[in-house]
Amino acid sequence: MNLLFLCYPGCSTCAKAQRWLEEKGIAYTPRNIKAQNPTAAELEEWIAKSGLDSARFFNTSGMRYRELALKDKLPTMSEQERISLLASDGMLVKRPLLIGESFVLVGFQASKWEEKLISHQ
Numbered sequence: 001m002n003l004l005f006l007c008y009p010g011c012s013t014c015a016k017a018q019r020w021l022e023e024k025g026i027a028y029t030p031r032n033i034k035a036q037n038p039t040a041a042e043l044e045e046w047i048a049k050s051g052l053d054s055a056r057f058f059n060t061s062g063m064r065y066r067e068l069a070l071k072d073k074l075p076t077m078s079e080q081e082r083i084s085l086l087a088s089d090g091m092l093v094k095r096p097l098l099i100g101e102s103f104v105l106v107g108f109q110a111s112k113w114e115e116k117l118i119s120h121q
Helices: 010-025 042-050 061-069 070-076 079-088 108-117
Strands: 004-007 029-032 096-097 104-106
Touching: 004 010, 010 108, 042 079, 042 096, 042 104, 061 070, 104 108
Parallel strands: 004 029
Antiparallel strands: 004 096, 096 104
């Protein structure tokens, strides 16, 4: 299983998720979400694969999200506008993201990750 792990080095939740992956012996390829923003094409694929609304991919607790007043703007934005915005700044994307061949996990919840990863081994 080839997993892509999008994270931000300064994020404590990302560090916790990374420790969890290592403790479980799960191999992954790390990618710094700020240094290498997800592209619009990647985001479209990941959103579709996740089955989640694109709004769930926004880091709602981030400073950038608040600066742009996205809480009020997101509901009126089109899917394409949301994806373009996410692709413009990795810090707007909720993290960590764990991407497998048939799934995308947004944010870290050990129980959800374990359930998904064990069922895909």
